[in-house]
């Protein structure tokens with residue numbers, strides 16, 4: 001067992017003893033980096049994996065591995081059952097109405113590409129509009145740009161305020177009779193801003209416009225209910241939610257998915273193929289061409305079980321306390337400016353230090369064993385809006401501690417001293 005005592009004196013938020021114990025569930029957190037205990041603060045990029053997920057994937061390969069939906073043998077049955085049970089688990093996690101509203105994909109990026117291509121092919125025409133916000137990740141910009149280019153449609157972008165909050169009134173004014181869809185992030189990966197997606201869905205639906213919500217940064221932090229949100233599509237990635245890489249989820253309302261053409265062709269997504277004509281399988285398999293990531297789905301299910309056992313509300317409260325502490329401490333450092341000061345934020349802290357490039361901050365911190373991200377965070381248009389080439393970003397997960405925040409703060413101070 002790796003003990004959290006590998007880290008400096010423990011100071012996690014009071015009232016969350018389960019989360020302190022949870023550190024031991026993540027073998028990688030016991031690693032030393034450059035001779036220092038690892039403080040992993042790059043959770044918005046990807047999260048580490050608990051033993052429960054590693055064990056579920058191993059167990060699947062050791063006991064049940066076969067292809068799904070095809071074989072007449074026992075193992076194929078087991079694999080199919082495991083895969084479809086994982087779908088059911090995701091449906092409950094999101095509170096989807098039906099299991100068939102869950103399509104397994106590689107990640108949030110593929111889910112958005114699927115909707116942009118498939119939904120876009122039947123709904124976007126010349127002169128139509130897709131409405132985004134100024135804080136979207138490239139994954140929620142480029143697929144729409146490509147779909148618009150194909151159709152002769154155009155993107156419209158709702159502005160954000162200096163705080164990093166969406167200008168909601170301006171967003172409302174940007175709908176037009178030509179708006180065919182609005183695609184918005186639930187939580188900004190670069191700023192941490194939590195958008196009022198329920199309200200935004202209400203605004204869009206009042207104008208008859210469907211909504212895709214990019215939940216890549218929300219699913220690991222905020223309890224979700226797609227029926228309460230009312231959105232038409234919701235996407236997220238397994239690897240940001242303590243699950244494996246290469247598995248993600250597209251939730252779509254059944255009537256949308258029914259009406260949409262397939263995204264890719266191949267095995268499993270068909271009912272009958274002749275050289276003249278092919279008929280499609282039912283939803284959701286219509287969208288899952290080829291052998292899917294069965295072990296990934298099994299691992300994602302284990303990750304959801306793991307998170308649910310701890311409770312997303314507790315995770316969210318813990319990360320909120322870390323964010324508040326980190327924000328206060330970082331602000332005390334001379335020359336530091338926090339980028340993104342929205343009233344409602346998830347556990348993401350972006351900042352710049354006067355006179356020090358974010359990459360240099362990242363490198364100094366790496367030598368202290370502290371892993372953060374530095375760069376444009378796949379949100380170049382947002383960086384342009386902010387007039388910044390890059391920021392440094394610390395992002396928190398359920399296993400992080402105040403002691404790790406202290407290491408972060410000490411590392412930033414050191415960077416400031418070295419470079420100024």
Ligand SMILES: Cc1ncc(COP(=O)(O)O)c(C=O)c1O
Nearest residue numbers: 107108109137139189216217237
């Ligand atoms: C807000 C947001 N959307 C989409 C993505 C894309 O996720 P993935 O690379 O797992 O497909 C990310 C990844 O960082 C993200 O932060």
